[in-house]
Amino acid sequence: MLVDPVRFERIIDRMAHQLIEHHDFTDTDVVGLQPQGARLAERLHVRIRELLGGQTVRLGKLDVTFHRDDVRKHERPLSPQTNDMPFLVEGRRVILVDDVLYTGRSVRAGLDALLAYGRPRSVELLVLVDRRFHRELPIEPQYVGTTVDSLDAQYVSVEWSEETGRDAVVLLQSKPE
Amino acid sequence: MKTLSTAHLTGIAGLERSDVQLLLDTAAEFKEVLNRPIRKVPSLRDLTVANLFFENSTRTRLSFELAEKRLSADVVNFSASGSSVSKGETLVDTVNNILAMKVDMVVMRHPHPGAARFLAERIPNTPVINAGDGTHEHPTQALLDAYSLREKLGDLAGRKIAIVGDIRHSRVAISNILCLQLLGAQVRVCGPRTLVPRHIGTLGVEVSHDLDDTLKWSDAVNMLRIQLERQGGEGRVPYFPSLREYAREFGVDRERLERLDRVPWILHPGPINRGVEVTSEVADGPWSVILDQVENGVAVRMAVLYLLAPVRP
Numbered sequence: 001m002l003v004d005p006v007r008f009e010r011i012i013d014r015m016a017h018q019l020i021e022h023h024d025f026t027d028t029d030v031v032g033l034q035p036q037g038a039r040l041a042e043r044l045h046v047r048i049r050e051l052l053g054g055q056t057v058r059l060g061k062l063d064v065t066f067h068r069d070d071v072r073k074h075e076r077p078l079s080p081q082t083n084d085m086p087f088l089v090e091g092r093r094v095i096l097v098d099d100v101l102y103t104g105r106s107v108r109a110g111l112d113a114l115l116a117y118g119r120p121r122s123v124e125l126l127v128l129v130d131r132r133f134h135r136e137l138p139i140e141p142q143y144v145g146t147t148v149d150s151l152d153a154q155y156v157s158v159e160w161s162e163e164t165g166r167d168a169v170v171l172l173q174s175k176p177e
Numbered sequence: 178m179k180t181l182s183t184a185h186l187t188g189i190a191g192l193e194r195s196d197v198q199l200l201l202d203t204a205a206e207f208k209e210v211l212n213r214p215i216r217k218v219p220s221l222r223d224l225t226v227a228n229l230f231f232e233n234s235t236r237t238r239l240s241f242e243l244a245e246k247r248l249s250a251d252v253v254n255f256s257a258s259g260s261s262v263s264k265g266e267t268l269v270d271t272v273n274n275i276l277a278m279k280v281d282m283v284v285m286r287h288p289h290p291g292a293a294r295f296l297a298e299r300i301p302n303t304p305v306i307n308a309g310d311g312t313h314e315h316p317t318q319a320l321l322d323a324y325s326l327r328e329k330l331g332d333l334a335g336r337k338i339a340i341v342g343d344i345r346h347s348r349v350a351i352s353n354i355l356c357l358q359l360l361g362a363q364v365r366v367c368g369p370r371t372l373v374p375r376h377i378g379t380l381g382v383e384v385s386h387d388l389d390d391t392l393k394w395s396d397a398v399n400m401l402r403i404q405l406e407r408q409g410g411e412g413r414v415p416y417f418p419s420l421r422e423y424a425r426e427f428g429v430d431r432e433r434l435e436r437l438d439r440v441p442w443i444l445h446p447g448p449i450n451r452g453v454e455v456t457s458e459v460a461d462g463p464w465s466v467i468l469d470q471v472e473n474g475v476a477v478r479m480a481v482l483y484l485l486a487p488v489r490p
Contacts, residue, residue, distance in 0.1 A: 067220075
């Protein structure tokens, strides 16, 4: 186990503080990439609002399936997730949120998908886990929960209490089926 | 991750229930794309789709072309008028010539029943999508009708759906019957005896010749177009005496709907003969799903193209 439930909560707490250090959230939106990044974004959104005394912060969930560069490299078509972006990001600052940053391709697709909602003033990237050394595109996060050095064959799994009963980050020796 | 059980969409016949559900679920995501500020995604940007229309069509062709463009595919259009078809070229030759120009998918409408399947068997590596083949099938119309019904009624299992009008000449009717049955709906056909094929009951549908009773029975009715061009020409006996009589017996107007305790949803695949199948009041009224059908058509066709798109090597 790379991150246990206690540390998991502290990481979320720390990243929420980092965000409000740099943003007052009057012109900043939080956008999570479906499915896992959206879950992380939800958690951060709750914590940020607590820290800001209940201030309204806009939260979007972006599905990048149709924007992926490997969309037809798979034997089976990729199944899309629900896209929930009830606002435009024209002129806004955007915090793009994903769970694990690995090759950078999801984030690239996320940037592409985001631009369908306007031209943001700036975009910053927040990830729970940065698997550095495996990047295939020049993408770097501004906010990092934890950094993991792992082999390409290994798999970093983020567990959520809504699904498995605990919040944790686990290193598996191979990708689960 | 799920996939379709077929490489071509030649008809609803041969599809599994899970295929239809996957298509409709995927269409829901594309409908969301169509409501974004930028209604376009890059999923098929390296593909070229040929729209081969050997028979006239406005809405289906426009709908397919929009679906292809919203997925960023390149599009080439072909229509039989003004082509080598009139010089006697065979279907397979025409298509092979088009494929030699590196086309990745084919959408075809053809006046002959079975043309789509014939083609799919001869070009197995290029997905073929049937946009209507004679009086046989029109699968994307059935899918968009099912999608529109699902939006209004939820799960279609056990729902009562009637198809009214010219069943005999309608590819929409056959595809609709098969599609709705796959989703568990009860289907009834209703029309004049001359326009309901005698053995249609073998498909497992109820048959009625009484519109008022059918409206009372239905959760939704799909009003098929009277195909004026197929009502018998010179020297043939027409299928019904006059349009006025047809409208009186099988056309839906406001008075008919007001007699009902519960008004069914009204669908029409278009183009509407206003005052024949439905009056303007009905077509433009709160019961009408007709414009939803057109909007949903693009999303459903995007789902078909997306799910059938060949894997990039």
